[in-house]
Amino acid sequence: MKIFPENASSYGGEVDFIFWLITGVVAVASVIVIFLLLYPVLTRRRKLTKTQRYQKGEGFRNLRLIYLGILLLAIADFFFLYKEGPTWTKIEETLPDKEFHVAIIGRQWLWEIVYPGPDGKLYTADDVKKINQFYMPVNSVVHMDIQSYDVIHSVFIPNARFKQDALPGRNITRWVKMTKTGTFPLSCAEICGIGHANMKATIIVQNKEDFKKTLTKLYKK
Amino acid sequence: MNTHKKHGFWHRYFFSLDHKDIGFQYMLTIFFMVSIGGFFAYVFRMHLAFPDMKVPLFGLVTNKDYNMLITNHGLIMMMWLALGMLLAVAGNFLIPIMIGTDDMAFPKLNKISYWIFLLSVILMIASFFMPKGGLGVGWTLYPPLSVGDFGYNTPYKSFADRFFTANTFVLLAIAFEFTSLLMGGINFFVTTLNKRAKGMSLLKMPMVVWMINIANLLFMFSVGPLVAGTFMLLLDINVGTGFYDAYRGGDPLLWEHLFWFFGHPEVYVILLPPLGILAEIISVNSRKPLFGYKFILTLTLIAAVLSTMVWAHHQFVAGIDPRAATVFSIFTIIISLPFAGIILAYIATLWKGDLRFTLPMKWALGAVALFTLLGGFTGLHLGASVFDIYAHDTSFVVAHFHYTLFPTVIFGSFAAIYFWFSKFSGRKLNQTLGNLHFWLTFIFFNGFAFPLFLLGLAGQHRRIADYRQFEFLMQDPLPLYRKIATISAVILILSQFIFLFNFIWSLKRGKKETEDNPWQANTLEWQTSSPPPHGNFKVYPVVNYGPYEYNRPDKDKDFTPQNEI
Known part of the structure; x- marks a missing residue:
């Protein structure tokens, strides 16, 4: 099954590459999010004590995993920007000599x-x-x-x-x-x-x- | 505290000053608008999948009809459903009672803002019946098309000819609606700041109250330029000025900037209240404190500031300087970070929770999953300016914003309705019908929106009445995708009748709600009777605890109402 129509331009491949790059990274992220959502939903930890449940999420130590998640996404984001920047410049900001x-x-x-x-x-x-x-x-x-x-x-x-x-x-x-x-x-x-x-x-x-x-x-x- | 007697129909639905009644008036008006918007969606989806068919209840769809249907579907859903439901309805029902007070700070202003809202609805409906037909220029109203002569391709003769057009009426409707929401917003803001129960510091307010107020602030900040822009567009149409006419010194791009300077923050105005609703529901149904209350709040404020700096990502290929696009691309991609933090905090609330899969919880989990996985993540694709060159104005964008708006606006509203219905009506919604409604909506929403991603990637551009004009869009399996999307959309719309029936039937005949606090929740609205009296509380509550003190180790039961001593 074809996803995109046939590419017929010099820069079309680079546009498709950005799509597949982001899709690939997002697919990995999606698997993580699906796991994070499904694990508590499927396990339903009924026997925990009140102290274990009473987590207010204050201070850096308790939030460290969320910060890690944000950091990972930030790295991915800037990687996308780093990869797509030159293509944007090529297509939109520069004009090669015309024929x-x-x-x-x-x-x-x-x-x-x-x-x-x-x-x-x-x-x-x-x-x-x-x-x-x-x-x-x-x-x-x-x-x-x-x-x-x-x-x-x-x-x-x-x-x-x-x-x-x-x-x-x-x-x-x-x-x-x-x-x-x-x-x-x-x-x-x-x-x-x-x-x-x-x-x-x-x-x-x-x-x-x-x-x-x-x-x-x-x-x- | 109050001695109000029961009022008659007219009093309750037209003149009441009670915030709950006004919220209910808003809600019924919006149900009416949504049914029109949904009907339009049904007609044009049917036309797209089966182009030659006479659509039942409508007939043959011409290009002109098609443009009118998509335009008004977009306007109604964005302006009247999303903004109205999440600012006006949620704000009216929830703010006074959740902060433990009797009513809004300015009940009469609240009443007037509903009347102006009603006026805007009447103007909007009237626009369908103008001599030259409804507006068919796309909901973004880009001039010069929306200035008139180009939309219909017929020259105007007189002022009356210009004034009695859909263009004028829609713009007036939008201006009135924003006036109404501004008045409502000021009211919410003053109420929140001045009328909180004794002991309720700002950081003891429920998250949804925070979110509605931040959304309101964002709305107030961003709406000014659009109202000015709307006024200039009205002048262009009716008086013949040339603010957006390139041949007379104006610039069509000016409108795009003014529109999206409001239009993008608006997306977050719409997003924040449902995020607040999800926070309440997830915390109550996980029996855990909301994880990272201050953290979520900080991220929301950061996101609100960032959201005012991303608008031109709607215009990457609209003719702005490509170097500016780079800046907007960076901000757009960065705005994913605070929302990732908020969603992760919600997920952290679920972990180690004693989860209860009640109906509102199902809607909330569905909303979080769809919004993150398919709405949020595809935002990265579109925020990357290079891929946006290709995807801009294709069905990929349509799928993306349906996946961001539908889970938040529709799932969020349903979560709220299933959560608070018994509080405000004193009766319970039928659970079996509720479950059926949830699963049908969940499945067929995906069946409708997901094929649009594939269609968009195949190069299907938006707002085309008849794709048979384009050979490459008729290759297999694209017509099949279109049919799947249409059939799913029709079932999706039909399954809302289950809800409508459930809502009306339960309001009159539903099982009586015997408990004041059926979910064992902490916030103040659950500490008064169901339904609450006019004035909300027999005795003003005094707040001692935060809103999310579930499973406090020093208490016997697993919840601690905010007003417990």
Whole structure:
């Protein structure tokens, strides 16, 4: 049984790794918590004396096991943060040199993908616009200028483990590098009105030669 | 001490100043709201699993209906059930009687706060019947969608056209509800500080009184920005200002910050009172003092402070600076520590206890287990900002918050109702029906919420009316998960009728409660008659002991009422 959809981006594996790391540690912690809960429930120590029962839990000595539990969780927490920090920086805070640049603009209820024209520059007169069709070359860093005309949308590419809200009045540049050719879904993950459920685009990842042909075709139209 | 005579229906349900009656009014109002919220959940869950079916009692669900149903389900459950049940109902029933006084410090203010609450409920219900239909923008009300023109895609013509919309009415309802809870909160706070029984120092107060008051403080601290934000959104809708309009110098992110600056502390406002309720029930049913009373209190205060610094974890990918997200991620992960301490202290209370598996104890143990294992631990997944890039706005989040809120709000409320019912009504709930209700709720809640984790991990995003649009979400076994979740949710909702029947029947015909203190508990509410008279106590109690002195070695019986000499 598959848990995640197929990973097709350069950083998707790292996102999945964080999930499995946390899940693994949490699974161990869960076993401990289940034991701690079930042991008193199943044994029901009926014969203890009043003095043994009258435990108010004051002072460090009596609370030491709880402090130990908190300490262990703290170590696990900071280990997660230590492990995920570099991935966050990589996906969200840095922009590797671009090999292709598009603008992806949300509007009720479709995605406009704006490709640079023959001059290779975005936001010039010869730009080409496609609705809901997002072509990109494989194994290349693609910069996406994420924008919105009207309400908040959200670019969600499950196979790339990528998501970014598109806000009106703002340009947010993020990157993705797909490592597999094929078609992948792109959906809107932020409720944007009646047509929210229908708002989707297709990502078509092609090898570099096919992609060049596609671009030439786009320019001809 | 008092000479009140028995009052008629109108007096009891509309004009009474008695905190117990007002608490009961709140409770009935909230039952009414929950039944609407639950019905909505039933309709949209049915639609998700069986998209072409005409849902019985509703009909075919269009995209517009679907958006309206999920929005109002969220609003009702968060704002009216969770906040109302745990602040207003618990506070009203428990605070005066547990601190050993006759009533609230300001009974008339208490009455007014209920009326304003009722007004907010009426406005909320009215919003369903506006000319353009109910609100369908998600319960978080993100502008620009919630400003109106975009939600319906039809231009507005006049002021009346703008005012008589669900957007305006829902925002007014929220503003009124918060006014009501603020007035109630001030009342609880003054009552707790000034009206405690003689001898009850702050550290001899039951934990639930502490927790409700800390929750209230947190609510008062965080609600201001949201009320201001709500007012600006009302102006945007009705007067045409541009606070959230990016093309006129505003910023839609501003709302998200104001909303979540309240919205995240709100989660802890909701969480703390049930934690207090669990403390009472676990201690009584373990026949042991609450382990680490001061420790729990300290951790709660730390958690309350931390909870005001985590709000932007709802916005990791919403367009905030990614460097800021790192800070919020750290605080979010750290806030797991105080709660781990509190839960471990509860578990330590169980150890070496002489456990009694009464109905409230079952609910309490169920709540602790589900909240910790599936609600709390998945919070670590989402708090880690990297995985949140993927999981944000997917069903994984939906499963996570149902696993945090359902065990605390619903299990906690049921634990409280099964625990205190006989005290406030003088009659017992039927135990067989109670057990049936518990097990059905426990099993089918898991059956409903757990598949959502798997659906979320498979990439199912939220608030989609029809998943058939997305091929990858229709692969096996995802439709099956959706059906399991739906069928479980329907049984879960149906099994609440067992409770409803039990509640109403027992209120009128249940077995009479013969003892004042059936659980052999220490706190003051058990030291007066069941039901307590108007004024609560024949003689004001004087407190000599802490609230959790079970199995004191120097006493013969295993409990020591707080007012024992």
